Amino acid sequence: METLIRKGAEADIYKVRWNGLLAIKKIRLPKGYRQPSLDAELRKRRTIHEATLISAAKLAGVNSPLLYYLDKSNYSIYMEHFDGPRIKDVLDDPDLGTTKIFEAVGRSIGSLHREDIIHGDLTTSNFILISDGCLGIIDFGLSFRSNRLEDKAVDLHLVKQTLESAHSAVADEMFTDLIDGYRSISGDESTNRIKSVMRQVQRRGRYARSV
Amino acid sequence: MNKPKHKKLTCLGIESTAHTFGSSLVSLDEENQGTIISDSRSVYQPPPGSGIHPREAYQHHSDVCSGVLIESLRKAKMDMDSVDVIAYAGGPGLGPCLRVGAVVARSLAAYYHKPIIAANHAIGHIELACMLTRATNPIVLLVSGGHTAILAFSNGRWRFFGETLDITIGQLLDQFGRAAGYASPSGAIIERCASKSEEYLLLPYTLKGNDPSFSGMLTSAKRLLSSGKNMDDICFSIQETAFSNLCEVTERALAFTEHDEVLLTGGVAANTRLQEMLTEMCRSRGSTFRVIPRQFSGDCGAQIAWVGLLSYLHGMRLDISKSIVRQSWRLDQVDILWRH
Ligand SMILES: Nc1ncnc2c1ncn2[C@@H]1O[C@H](COP(=O)(O)OP(=O)(O)O)[C@@H](O)[C@H]1O
Numbered sequence: 001m002e003t004l005i006r007k008g009a010e011a012d013i014y015k016v017r018w019n020g021l022l023a024i025k026k027i028r029l030p031k032g033y034r035q036p037s038l039d040a041e042l043r044k045r046r047t048i049h050e051a052t053l054i055s056a057a058k059l060a061g062v063n064s065p066l067l068y069y070l071d072k073s074n075y076s077i078y079m080e081h082f083d084g085p086r087i088k089d090v091l092d093d094p095d096l097g098t099t100k101i102f103e104a105v106g107r108s109i110g111s112l113h114r115e116d117i118i119h120g121d122l123t124t125s126n127f128i129l130i131s132d133g134c135l136g137i138i139d140f141g142l143s144f145r146s147n148r149l150e151d152k153a154v155d156l157h158l159v160k161q162t163l164e165s166a167h168s169a170v171a172d173e174m175f176t177d178l179i180d181g182y183r184s185i186s187g188d189e190s191t192n193r194i195k196s197v198m199r200q201v202q203r204r205g206r207y208a209r210s211v
Numbered sequence: 212m213n214k215p216k217h218k219k220l221t222c223l224g225i226e227s228t229a230h231t232f233g234s235s236l237v238s239l240d241e242e243n244q245g246t247i248i249s250d251s252r253s254v255y256q257p258p259p260g261s262g263i264h265p266r267e268a269y270q271h272h273s274d275v276c277s278g279v280l281i282e283s284l285r286k287a288k289m290d291m292d293s294v295d296v297i298a299y300a301g302g303p304g305l306g307p308c309l310r311v312g313a314v315v316a317r318s319l320a321a322y323y324h325k326p327i328i329a330a331n332h333a334i335g336h337i338e339l340a341c342m343l344t345r346a347t348n349p350i351v352l353l354v355s356g357g358h359t360a361i362l363a364f365s366n367g368r369w370r371f372f373g374e375t376l377d378i379t380i381g382q383l384l385d386q387f388g389r390a391a392g393y394a395s396p397s398g399a400i401i402e403r404c405a406s407k408s409e410e411y412l413l414l415p416y417t418l419k420g421n422d423p424s425f426s427g428m429l430t431s432a433k434r435l436l437s438s439g440k441n442m443d444d445i446c447f448s449i450q451e452t453a454f455s456n457l458c459e460v461t462e463r464a465l466a467f468t469e470h471d472e473v474l475l476t477g478g479v480a481a482n483t484r485l486q487e488m489l490t491e492m493c494r495s496r497g498s499t500f501r502v503i504p505r506q507f508s509g510d511c512g513a514q515i516a517w518v519g520l521l522s523y524l525h526g527m528r529l530d531i532s533k534s535i536v537r538q539s540w541r542l543d544q545v546d547i548l549w550r551h
């Protein structure tokens with residue numbers, strides 16, 4: 001029994017049974033537009049990163065899915081199914097306290113960063129509001145280990161960018177709540193340092209430089 | 212697009228953000244259909260091996276501006292009396308270059324008593340592409356010398372879904388081309404070299420969330436060049452790696468926003484291989500792929516004229532004393548009054 005539940009950007013997501021458990025199978029299929037050697041390299045690298053860091057995140061005290069099984073022959077991962085909506089899908093619900101959600105998001109990111117884990121793909125589709133009110137974090141394909149301030153700043157810049165592009169009306173408020181949560185884990189000093197590096201990162205890619 | 216009632220309007224658009232000085236006449240009929248009546252331009256060419264020098268580009272633009280303007284009017288068989296509004300590129304771009312276009316527009320507006328509009332150059336690339344391809348609500352991949360961005364319209368503005376963390380795709384191609392001794396812009400030469408090779412050399416592929424990064428790839432490609440690797444193979448590998456990266460961020464935007472239309476625009480949109488790869492990516496997702504016609508992918512007056520028309524039609528007016536230029540005018544600061 002396999003049901004395709006989502007076509008992500010780089011993987012197909014199936015609901016499956018694994019050893020009698022309801023599970024998620026995430027499989028990275030080849031991309032027809034890509035050179036075969038680059039394609040194989042990316043799919044392999046990301047599958048392995050995901051399998052490794054999804055578990056490392058647990059050591060950081062973050063709620064990531066349990067890893068059940070890794071099939072290197074076809075670049076697929078079997079993991080715990082988080083039952084609930086993505087936060088992306090609930091932000092428009094006025095009855096929902098987004099402050100609590102974004103503080104929790106910020107705490108999760110702070111906890112990962114404290115252990116020098118960079119998530120690498122912090123969009124609102126990678127956080128799942130699990131039914132009992134707690135927050136799950138998924139999609140570790142672009143994750144890596146680093147203690148560099150710059151990498152942590154880019155991680156936060158990515159969330160900010162997603163909020164501004166997809167949820168612009170409430171982005172500022174959400175990001176403030178997120179930073180509050182982050183600060184409660186990382187402390188004032190480190191949070192302020194990261195925020196100032198973040199501003200440098202944001203200036204860099206922009207047009208102001210000469211062509 | 213909503214439809215205020217109006218007569219047919221004609222706009223003179225002046226482009227001068229970087230290499231190109233352009234002048235174009237574009238009209239908007241009663242049904243809100245746009246037509247490019249004429250589009251003239253002259254492109255400043257830096258000597259082989261060097262990049263754009265703002266002062267020399269300024270000199271070039273100053274020298275050619277009246278000739279280009281007159282040609283665009285002559286080709287359209289129009290005179291200034293039949294122009295309803297004048298638009299200039301208000302930014303982003305190089306200060307000295309921008310000022311030439313602004314001065315031309317301001318002088319014409321004052322002398323002929325015409326309303327003046329400052330158009331955002333990047334919005335021009337997007338909106339002209341929408342007009343010419345009839346795209347309605349696309350994920351836009353804007354690739355040029357000044358921009359590498361993935362954009363989606365939401366809540367009144369075009370917004371950055373992703374953007375390069377360092378250099379643009381145009382800068383990657385031009386800076387590599389310069390290292391190899393080619394004249395800038397070198398996108399076309401690199402494409403020609405690449406088409407002669409099928410030997411893929413692995414280059415750094417860097418993607419952080421939705422933001423690509425190309426500076427590591429540039430360093431590696433230059434290193435391959437000085438180590439004596441075949442030029443065609445390096446060009447092929449740069450294109451394959453960089454364009455895969457662009458396809459991936461575009462696909463990420465499609466998956467996230469649940470849109471089903473992609474629009475490619477900006478100077479690098481002319482690259483056939485990039486078009487081919489995006490076509491394949493869209494096919495595999497069941498999305499529609501559109502690309503701006505090659506003739507209008509590069510900087511041109513038409514992109515400025517078209518934004519000028521849309522802005523004017525939706526009530527934008529600019530006092531001539533405030534007709535300034537802004538070198539780093541971000542496209543997400545512009546209210547898009549004509550979209551909902
Ligand atoms: N463990 C999981 N539990 C529940 N839903 C999941 C799980 N993993 C993925 N999904 C769903 O599939 C979507 C895409 O998965 P994701 O791992 O983010 O892949 P991609 O890298 O393609 O974005 C998620 O946004 C989510 O809706």
Ligand SMILES: [Mg+2]
Nearest residue numbers: 008125126139
């Ligand atoms: Mg995801």
